[in-house]
Amino acid sequence: MTERELGGTSEPTLRDLSEGLIRVYGTDYGVHSPVWITRFTDAARQAETYRKGRVLLAGDAAHVHYPAGGQGLNVGVQDAVNLGWKLAQVIQAMSPEWLLDTYEAERHPVGAKVLQNSLAQVALMRRDDRSQAAWKAVSELLKMDEPRKRYAAMMTGLDIRYDFGEGHPLLGRHMPDLDLVTAKGPQRVFALLHDARPLLLNLGESGGFDIAPWADRVSLIDALFAGPWELPAIGAVTAPTAVLVRPDGYVAWVGDVTQVGLADALTTWFGSPATE
Numbered sequence: 001m002t003e004r005e006l007g008g009t010s011e012p013t014l015r016d017l018s019e020g021l022i023r024v025y026g027t028d029y030g031v032h033s034p035v036w037i038t039r040f041t042d043a044a045r046q047a048e049t050y051r052k053g054r055v056l057l058a059g060d061a062a063h064v065h066y067p068a069g070g071q072g073l074n075v076g077v078q079d080a081v082n083l084g085w086k087l088a089q090v091i092q093a094m095s096p097e098w099l100l101d102t103y104e105a106e107r108h109p110v111g112a113k114v115l116q117n118s119l120a121q122v123a124l125m126r127r128d129d130r131s132q133a134a135w136k137a138v139s140e141l142l143k144m145d146e147p148r149k150r151y152a153a154m155m156t157g158l159d160i161r162y163d164f165g166e167g168h169p170l171l172g173r174h175m176p177d178l179d180l181v182t183a184k185g186p187q188r189v190f191a192l193l194h195d196a197r198p199l200l201l202n203l204g205e206s207g208g209f210d211i212a213p214w215a216d217r218v219s220l221i222d223a224l225f226a227g228p229w230e231l232p233a234i235g236a237v238t239a240p241t242a243v244l245v246r247p248d249g250y251v252a253w254v255g256d257v258t259q260v261g262l263a264d265a266l267t268t269w270f271g272s273p274a275t276e
């Protein structure tokens with residue numbers, strides 16, 4: 001139910017709801033025993049910055065929007081997961097403080113996109129002729145495979161690509177949850193991420209990597225994967241021979257046949273190599 005006036009600050013009551021229904025429909029249909037009544041607005045706001053010194057914003061403290069599309073919780077949890085491992089590494093002096101600035105660089109554009117998307121949805125939900133016409137036009141588009149897939153990928157956050165430079169399409173995207181075969185038997189990629197450590201997945205020749213200087217913080221797993229590499233937003237991609245996955249599940253480096261750039265990626269994301 002949309003209230004006629006903005007500005008109610010008290011908790012909404014069953015009586016408010018009943019009166020509102022009577023105003024619109026002429027009856028409150030005998031409404032009773034509510035489980036939950038709440039008030040929210042279609043305010044769309046984003047904090048200009050997510051970090052000021054030791055103060056960091058995540059979740060609804062960083063961005064609020066109309067709940068259409070149900071994206072708020074997902075975006076907020078992804079903010080927190082993006083930030084958590086970075087905070088831990090900086091606190092443990094494993095990484096320099098600038099790592100915290102990558103939090104805003106990566107997550108602010110994602111929040112802005114969600115706001116833009118929810119604003120568009122609010123506009124499409126209006127009842128006037130023009131908004132209804134726009135709604136029908138968008139509905140037609142969403143009957144087509146490509147727009148529907150893109151839209152679904154956007155709403156689920158699976159289209160996110162952080163800017164880690166040029167390279168394989170996996171770079172900067174979320175690692176898919178593949179069924180792997182490892183020395184310990186079948187394992188899912190996400191299960192390997194449960195202990196929130198960075199993961200170097202060697203899908204090529206077993207024993208082909210030596211990351212001794214980072215061994216205290218990065219897990220190296222030799223694995224086989226025989227299935228197709230398919231990403232939700234972009235479809236099939238060429239199979240990499242290795243991937244470096246951050247604790248938040250995003251791919252920080254992709255190997256083809258060489259290991260070019262691996263040491264740089266390890267240093268950037270997980271700190272300088274340990275010296276004896």
Ligand SMILES: Cc1cc2nc3c(=O)[nH]c(=O)nc-3n(C[C@H](O)[C@H](O)[C@H](O)COP(=O)(O)OP(=O)(O)OC[C@H]3O[C@@H](n4cnc5c(N)ncnc54)[C@H](O)[C@@H]3O)c2cc1C
Nearest residue numbers: 038039040058059060061067069070071072073074075076
């Ligand atoms: C009607 C509605 C439907 C929604 N539906 C969906 C949906 O389907 N899917 C989805 O993903 N998202 C949905 N959302 C959005 C989702 O609920 C929010 O994005 C999410 O709850 C934000 O979580 P948060 O932890 O960042 O903030 P909050 O859930 O707001 O948590 C902040 C907490 O901090 C507490 N607090 C505030 N000030 C202080 C203080 N000074 N000291 C101590 N504690 C304080 C508050 O009491 C609150 O418990 C919906 C939102 C609404 C309103």
